[in-house]
Amino acid sequence: MLEHKTALVTGASRGIGRAIALALAEDGADVAVNYSGSAEQAQETVRQILKMGRRAIAIQGDVSKEEDCIRMFAQTEEALGPVNILVNNAGITRDGLAVRMSGEDFEKVLDVNLKGAFYCMKLAAKGMMKQRYGRIISISSISGVKGNPGQINYCAAKAGIIGMTKSLARELAGGGMTVTAIAHGDLASDLPAGLPEKVKESALAQIPLGRMGKPEDIAYAAAFLASDRASYLTGQVLLVDGGMGI
DSSP states (O other): OTTTTTTEETSSSSSHHHHHHHHHHHOOEEEEEEEOOOOOHHHHHHHHHHHTTOEEEEEEEETSSSSHHHHHHHHHOOOOOOOOEEEEOOOOOOOOOOOTOHHHHHHHHHIIIIIIHHHHHHHHHHHHHHHHEEEEEEEEEEEEOOTTTBBBBHHHHHHHHHHHHHHHHHHHHHTEEEEEEEEEEEGGGGGGGTTTHHHHHHHHTTTTTTSSSSSHHHHHHHHHHSGGGGGGGSSOEEEETTTTTT
C-alpha cells in the first residue's frame, strides 16, 4: 500500500516509534529512523526494516532544535527521496505536580513534544505542497484529551498537538495532503517495573477492553492513516485507547 513512499518517523529507535517504522515498512515504505541518543537501538530498527527488503537509514537529531530538523529532512531526501509520510512521535516526560514543577521541566517537555512536532510539520508541509501529496501523523495521548495529574507539561504538549493537527489540516486541505493525530491510551510497556498488582488492576479497570495497549496497536493505526484508504480523513484525532475515552 505504501510502495514508492518515503516515511520519516521521529523517535523511532524503540517503543511506539519503532513499531510504527516497522509497520510502515511492512506496507512497503522506505523509512528514515530518527533518534536522539539511542544510536544502537535505532540501527536495530534499521536492520529489521532492511530485512523486509525496504530501504532505511538512521538519522540522529534533536527535534527541539530547528536546525536538526532541517538537516533530518535533507538527509532523508538525499538518501531515500522526498518525505511523503511524516510521523511525529518523539517525546519525553518530566512528571511532577504542578505546584512543584520547575519552569525548566515544563519548557523542556513542550520543546521536544510540541515545538519539535511543529518544526517537522512545517518542513513536511513545504515539501508535500510541491508534491501535492502527503500524510502528516502526530502521536498525541489520551492525557491530552482528558488530562492527567502530575503531567501538566505533557498534557499541555499533547493537547497542543491536537490543536496543531486541526489547524494544519485546514491549511493544507484540498492539496492532496491529510493531517491527523493518534491519541493513545495506557501502554503495558510504560508501566514501571515492580508496580504493585493492585495498581495494575486499578489501571486496567479504567480500560473497557480490559487490557493495556501495545505499541503495535498504535502502529497499525498509523499505517492506516498513512495509506490511501484514509484519504478522506483529515483533521481527526483517532483514540487508540481500548475505550478509555468513552
